[in-house]
Amino acid sequence: MADFNKVLTPGDYEKGELNVVIEIPTGSNHKIEWDREHACFMLDRVEPMAFAKPCNYGFIPQTLDEDGDELDVLMITDQPLTTGIWMKAKILGVMKFVDGGEVDDKIICVPEDDRNNGDAYNTLEDLPAQTLKQIEYHFNHYKDLKKPGTTEVKAFEDIKSAKKVIKASIERYLDAHPELRLKKGAESAVKNVVESAKKALKN
Secondary structure: OOOHHHHHHOHHHHOOOOEEEEEEEOOOOOEEEEOOOOOOOHHHHHHHHHHOOOOEEOOOOOOOOOOOOOOEEEEEOOOOOOOOOOOEEEEEEEEEEEEEEEEOOOEEEEEEEOOOOOOOOOHHHHHHHHHHEEEEEEHOOOOOOOOOOOOEEEEEOHHHHHHHHHHHHHHHHHHHHHHHHHHHHHHHHHOOOOOOHHHHHHH
């Protein structure tokens, strides 16, 4: 299996676009997680069926959230997605979330190209109110049987707030991988030189 953190970038988040890898399908009670050390998926635990995921769950490659894991994504689709696929996604907002005292925010997304609903979802306000209520309830209570009171949904915030969370997570990843930061800097410098040369030729 490919190492998603090596073969994928986070995507062009400034334009509202992301690359997302799916870990858990909607309706599954299997807590499947990406194992960075072994570059594969693992079953971390089996949750009570009452707390099956209300939406697809995944992550953005080449990011690190404040809890030390890749930045999580809640992917809204009409039908469950398959563990292990990656997709281009559109940012709708962010769920500000705390788990065991640690910040563990979740970026809320939909597929970038959803012809079934005519790409109707562009902000959190476009989603059915019941969808957000179910997500909020799930994350406030899914650990109640073992660790009650340890999770809390703080707020749902807009695309601008989501982009700030994504940017900070990308910076953390680059801080942890200075060789990648150097590579990106070199690529950016080459791109600037090429663009400047093109402009000079036109003039």
